[in-house]
Amino acid sequence: MPEPRKAKLAVWKFASCDGCQLSLLDCEDELLELAGAVEIAHFLEASRATVRGPYDLSLVEGSITNSHDAERIQKIRRQSKSLVTIGACATAGGIQALRNFAKVDDFIATVYAHPTYIEALAKSTPIHDHVRVDFELRGCPIDRRQLLEVLGAFLNGRRPNIPAYSECFECKRRGTVCVMVARGTPCLGPVTQAGCGNLCPPHQRGCYGCFGPMETPNTASLSGWFGSAGADQAKIRDLYRSFNAAAAPFRRESERHD
Amino acid sequence: MTSRHPNTQHKSVIDADGLQSLIGVLRDEGYQVIAPRASDDAMVLGQVNGIEDLPVGVRDEQDGGHYRLVPGGGRALFEYGPGPQGWKRYLYPPEERLWRARRHGESFTIEEDSQSTDKYAFLGVRACDLRAMEVQDKVFDREPQGDPRYVARRKNAFVVAVNCARAGGTCFCVSMASGPRAKDGFDVSLTELIDDDRHVFLAEAGSKKGVELLERIDRRPASDTEMSRADAIVSQTAESMGREMIADAEHVLARNLESDHWETVADRCLTCGNCTLVCPTCFCTTVEDVTDLSGAIAERWRKWDSCYSMDFSYIHGGSIRREGAARYRQWIAHKLSFWHEQFGISGCVGCGRCITWCPVGIDITEEARTLRDGEKDL
Numbered sequence: 001m002p003e004p005r006k007a008k009l010a011v012w013k014f015a016s017c018d019g020c021q022l023s024l025l026d027c028e029d030e031l032l033e034l035a036g037a038v039e040i041a042h043f044l045e046a047s048r049a050t051v052r053g054p055y056d057l058s059l060v061e062g063s064i065t066n067s068h069d070a071e072r073i074q075k076i077r078r079q080s081k082s083l084v085t086i087g088a089c090a091t092a093g094g095i096q097a098l099r100n101f102a103k104v105d106d107f108i109a110t111v112y113a114h115p116t117y118i119e120a121l122a123k124s125t126p127i128h129d130h131v132r133v134d135f136e137l138r139g140c141p142i143d144r145r146q147l148l149e150v151l152g153a154f155l156n157g158r159r160p161n162i163p164a165y166s167e168c169f170e171c172k173r174r175g176t177v178c179v180m181v182a183r184g185t186p187c188l189g190p191v192t193q194a195g196c197g198n199l200c201p202p203h204q205r206g207c208y209g210c211f212g213p214m215e216t217p218n219t220a221s222l223s224g225w226f227g228s229a230g231a232d233q234a235k236i237r238d239l240y241r242s243f244n245a246a247a248a249p250f251r252r253e254s255e256r257h258d
Numbered sequence: 259m260t261s262r263h264p265n266t267q268h269k270s271v272i273d274a275d276g277l278q279s280l281i282g283v284l285r286d287e288g289y290q291v292i293a294p295r296a297s298d299d300a301m302v303l304g305q306v307n308g309i310e311d312l313p314v315g316v317r318d319e320q321d322g323g324h325y326r327l328v329p330g331g332g333r334a335l336f337e338y339g340p341g342p343q344g345w346k347r348y349l350y351p352p353e354e355r356l357w358r359a360r361r362h363g364e365s366f367t368i369e370e371d372s373q374s375t376d377k378y379a380f381l382g383v384r385a386c387d388l389r390a391m392e393v394q395d396k397v398f399d400r401e402p403q404g405d406p407r408y409v410a411r412r413k414n415a416f417v418v419a420v421n422c423a424r425a426g427g428t429c430f431c432v433s434m435a436s437g438p439r440a441k442d443g444f445d446v447s448l449t450e451l452i453d454d455d456r457h458v459f460l461a462e463a464g465s466k467k468g469v470e471l472l473e474r475i476d477r478r479p480a481s482d483t484e485m486s487r488a489d490a491i492v493s494q495t496a497e498s499m500g501r502e503m504i505a506d507a508e509h510v511l512a513r514n515l516e517s518d519h520w521e522t523v524a525d526r527c528l529t530c531g532n533c534t535l536v537c538p539t540c541f542c543t544t545v546e547d548v549t550d551l552s553g554a555i556a557e558r559w560r561k562w563d564s565c566y567s568m569d570f571s572y573i574h575g576g577s578i579r580r581e582g583a584a585r586y587r588q589w590i591a592h593k594l595s596f597w598h599e600q601f602g603i604s605g606c607v608g609c610g611r612c613i614t615w616c617p618v619g620i621d622i623t624e625e626a627r628t629l630r631d632g633e634k635d636l
Binding site: 030033034036037148149151152153155156158161163164165166168169172173174175176177178180181182183187189190191202204214215216218220221222224225 | 297298299300302303323324325326342343347352353524525526527528529530531532535536546547548549550551552553561562564566567568569580582614615617618
């Protein structure tokens, strides 16, 4: 029997910092196994050598911020059997979506002395605003164990175990003491999707919301808590306005405090 | 695990050195001694090697969504109430692999993980948590749907209870008839007695294992004064409960499933799941099957889940409890009402953890009372 054809994997970059792609290279122990399981056909951060499409799986990092990329993502979608977005930029617009709350021309005028060649859309938008997405992997950056889980699920034809409940689950399973209750520290954990591996609260820091809104976020109730803990309107707004500022539940909540 | 042994003739008195040897003897017997330790701003369960690892003169301040450790000013070792974690994290760990399978060409073999040989001695278990173990025994120690891993750990465990000398701000064990006195379910119980010139513990054996342990450490018979002193301490704790559960919560909840009040709670409820994860009796888990990249190895993991997650009620077509109101109702109604039908006991032990560790301080006693008072208005 001939060897079954290996799945062709492509990794694409849009407006982003490359940190999520780097998570793939960070899979040091599993990298050889991954290279054995798939044909890495297009991954410019790892190799200049590329193989033409179509691709079985495309991992897409970054948000859409200019008209060129808005066209490019359509081509990638057409060449991809499955398309998985990775990271807060691709799934929610990223930190660069802060511009969605202001005028992009003002930023351009501030940053560039000669903005002649700068072409930017008014908003930074997630990939699912442009094309059909088969799965969204959250995080800023993504968690490499979750990435391996998604890849393993894809290769074995099963549903990935990527829960959408709150980060509080990770704190409680790990035995991390709640920073809100025991310290009065503002924390986005109750409205944020689990998955980071419980990075901040074990170090007595509130959750920054890197993994975006959990499945049923009650941001209004949490903001009430922030207020009673002494946060003013601007502080409450800014808590929601970071890596996932444009994710709808966080965007709406921050706008309530504008 | 401990059989009922109401014999009180084994009451004796040990001092701090006696407690030190008690820990030492347990360790010599191969137990991992687990006790609350002051760490990360709370009383967190962890391994102790001797009394030097126990918190000295530390109290807790507990209220809805509020927990602080504060100096108690004295020498007491057990002056605080229930901490953020129940003992279930040792008897029924948050994440546990059930088995792994290995592919060999066209066939596969299953490697079941061996039964637990963990041998824990729990030091400082309060009456509410003894009740919680009893409640979880009813869930896990039965055929055919019991859990052999839980049962093995529970049978291997040695329980040193402590009678509470202070009621926490969110405690309501009196109204759940579960405390503050440790009545049974322990191997040894301790009541801390502190005077100007002495610091001792009234020790009582609650099982054969407990008798044998106490025989191995320095002690003297308790005097009548010491025994009545210990009784007075526990009575004083009972009189200063922070909270109270309404009478007949079982039927109040059952009558109010269509109350408008659920929406009011849902406005505050974060559906974060914290109440279920800190509850010492909540036992729900999810099972995840994972594979490696090559598909050569598959594993089945069991993890703590919660009725607050959408996946928990996911059946064909979607989740059946989509609204926060439905999920809060499910939790409190199961805990206080349906649990009776299912296991012949309340699922609530009055420890107050769900009140303290709810970030927005939703209070199970208050919600039950509001539902009952709403009936009066009809």
